[in-house]
Amino acid sequence: MKVALITGASRGIGRACAVRLAKDGFTVVINYSRSEEEANKVLEQIRSDGGDGMIYKADVSDPAQVKQMVRDVDKKYGQIDVLVNNAGIVRDSYLLMMNNDDLDKCFDLNVKGYFYCAQQVGLKMFRRKQGVIINMSSVSGELALAGQSVYSAAKGAVNSLTRVLAKELGAKGIRVNAVAPGFIETEMINALSDEKKEEYLKEIPLGRFGKAEEVAAVVSMLTKDELSYITGQVITMDGGISL
Amino acid sequence: MADNEMKAKLKDFICSTLGVEADVLEYDTELFGDSSIGLDSVDSLEIISYVDGEFGVDMTGVDKENFLSIDTIAAYITANK
Ligand SMILES: NC(=O)c1ccc[n+]([C@@H]2O[C@H](COP(=O)([O-])OP(=O)(O)OC[C@H]3O[C@@H](n4cnc5c(N)ncnc54)[C@H](OP(=O)(O)O)[C@@H]3O)[C@@H](O)[C@H]2O)c1
Numbered sequence: 001m002k003v004a005l006i007t008g009a010s011r012g013i014g015r016a017c018a019v020r021l022a023k024d025g026f027t028v029v030i031n032y033s034r035s036e037e038e039a040n041k042v043l044e045q046i047r048s049d050g051g052d053g054m055i056y057k058a059d060v061s062d063p064a065q066v067k068q069m070v071r072d073v074d075k076k077y078g079q080i081d082v083l084v085n086n087a088g089i090v091r092d093s094y095l096l097m098m099n100n101d102d103l104d105k106c107f108d109l110n111v112k113g114y115f116y117c118a119q120q121v122g123l124k125m126f127r128r129k130q131g132v133i134i135n136m137s138s139v140s141g142e143l144a145l146a147g148q149s150v151y152s153a154a155k156g157a158v159n160s161l162t163r164v165l166a167k168e169l170g171a172k173g174i175r176v177n178a179v180a181p182g183f184i185e186t187e188m189i190n191a192l193s194d195e196k197k198e199e200y201l202k203e204i205p206l207g208r209f210g211k212a213e214e215v216a217a218v219v220s221m222l223t224k225d226e227l228s229y230i231t232g233q234v235i236t237m238d239g240g241i242s243l
Numbered sequence: 244m245a246d247n248e249m250k251a252k253l254k255d256f257i258c259s260t261l262g263v264e265a266d267v268l269e270y271d272t273e274l275f276g277d278s279s280i281g282l283d284s285v286d287s288l289e290i291i292s293y294v295d296g297e298f299g300v301d302m303t304g305v306d307k308e309n310f311l312s313i314d315t316i317a318a319y320i321t322a323n324k
Contacts (some may be wrong), residue, residue: 067301119303126292172288 003030003077004223005070007060007084008087010039012186013136016212017084017219018042022051024220026082029073033059033087060087061108063116070120079128082223083121085114086136086159090188092147103150110154111161118165122174129173132223135162136215137178138237155180159234166232175231179218182238184210205240246317249298253313256293261286267290290316300324 004021008014010032019042022028028046030053032039039055056073058065073080088110091102118133125131140148141155159218162178169176183189183200189209192200200205218237221227236242250270258265261279274282287310291302300320302309309319 120301123292123295123301123303126288127296 001027001077001079002081002201003027003029003079004074004082004084005031005073005080005117005121006084006086007031007113008033008044009011009084009235010035010223013184013212014084014086014187015042015201016062016216017086019045019049020220021082021084021223022046022053023049025051025211026053026223026224027077028053029052029080030055031058031060031069031087034056034091035126060113060117061105063112065111066120067118070117070124074124080121081172082132082134083117083125084136084219085117087113088136088154090148090151092148092151094147097219098150106150106154107157110151111157114158114161118161118176121167122165124168125174126172129227130172131157133165133169133174133176134219134222135176135178137162137180137234138180139236139242141178141180141234143242162234163232170231175222175228177222177230177232179222180216180232180234180236180238180240183212183237184212184215186212199240203241204238205243210237210239244298246321249320250313250317252297253290253293253316256297257282257290257313258291260293268313270317272312273309274312275307294320298324 004026006014006018007029009018009030018028018030030039030042032055043053043055056069058069060066089106091106114135118197135158138155139160140152141159157176166176218235253267254268257263258268261282268278272280274280294300294302298320300323
């Protein structure tokens with residue numbers, strides 16, 4: 001048995017990763033913070049596909065809850081093979097409109113939350129000298145979009161974190177990579193106005209938004225032994241928007 | 244677990260995994276830095292991982308002085324078990 005813990009897996013990209021990794025044969029831990037009904041639906045779908053796992057409620061921006069979650073999962077399954085740091089929020093605003101609460105929330109979840117989970121899961125992986133950590137970044141980690149300074153800075157931090165952790169943990173058999181999607185059809189994108197969507201579509205060479213399942217396919221690939229020479233990389237999949 | 248049993252386990256681990264000779268390692272011998280044992284920060288990661296797995300005590304982020312010697316590591320484990 002192999003175990004994958006995916007943060008923010010009740011909806012969107014995390015959900016697609018949970019479903020995909022379960023199909024790949026992982027026992028999947030579906031973390032969520034509020035959407036219990038959705039998390040249960042993800043587990044139901046996984047079970048109907050012949051897989052298994054559990055849901056786990058924890059706010060991953062809180063280090064105590066992360067510690068408890070990782071302990072409980074390790075106790076139940078005895079190992080964690082893959083961590084997908086995915087739970088994230090967007091708080092877009094122009095610099096002069098930015099409020100400190102949004103700045104804190106974005107960094108607490110999108111950056112510190114990734115640290116907390118990597119530290120606790122890394123501790124368990126360290127013991128077994130194997131493991132894969134995948135950080136969900138964004139094309140915004142590199143690309144400058146006006147109004148996204150907070151989110152971009154957070155994702156830029158995720159990219160740096162990915163590279164440094166790959167160096168620190170590589171000798172211990174742990175690989176760390178990031179996936180940087182462009183615009184993916186999730187609630188994050190659905191919340192945009194039609195005009196904004198049109199504007200973004202014009203910038204995407206492939207002429208469409210990506211699908212959460214396509215992000216999950218890249219995540220799946222990064223867990224595979226066949227690709228086990230890849231570490232410290234940020235894999236961009238964005239329909240060409242960053243070109 | 245008795246204090247001495249815990250210390251013996253820690254000593255065994257440090258000798259077998261971190262390549263320290265048993266006859267130079269007392270429970271109060273300084274482990275890191277310029278000491279005769281000379282463990283480095285990567286070795287402390289191994290100790291953190293071992294303590295978590297063996298005693299169920301999380302030493303991530305704790306102050307360096309807790310890693311001074313087998314005595315101080317054991318004291319931390321006892322206080323946080
Ligand atoms: N959608 C895109 O176009 C896009 C593009 C590039 C990168 N990304 C990145 O992909 C990741 C997922 O984005 P998404 O679009 O799938 O978002 P989403 O649809 O809004 O889903 C976010 C997920 O995170 C969970 N979550 C939120 N706060 C949490 C917390 N404090 N603790 C634990 N879980 C929490 C949510 O669960 P609850 O509802 O239970 O809180 C939900 O499952 C993010 O890191 C995002 O930055 C997205």
